Amino acid sequence: MDEGWYRPGMLLVFIAGFWEGAAALFFRLFMGKEPSPMIAVNYLPAPWCYVGAVAVVLVAFAVVAVLDTGHKKALAREEKEPQGAA
Numbered sequence: 001m002d003e004g005w006y007r008p009g010m011l012l013v014f015i016a017g018f019w020e021g022a023a024a025l026f027f028r029l030f031m032g033k034e035p036s037p038m039i040a041v042n043y044l045p046a047p048w049c050y051v052g053a054v055a056v057v058l059v060a061f062a063v064v065a066v067l068d069t070g071h072k073k074a075l076a077r078e079e080k081e082p083q084g085a086a
Contacts, residue, residue, distance in 0.1 A: 003078060006071035010064050017060020021053045028053075 035042035
């Protein structure tokens, strides 16, 4: 994968993980907002919605870490390749 695709991928995964994890917890605990497709983890009953939200955040951070490693490898590959005159 090209180096440029890692950044939007990391951004999208981070936003989705934040929204379905931390934001869903905030809406559930402090705003009393009803579940919706945009905060799907809140459809779970009381103790499981919190576990689900934390799991979503952990998975999102793991995916971002994997994408970051791939991004660094792609940058290293591009540095090693000579910039030939085409």
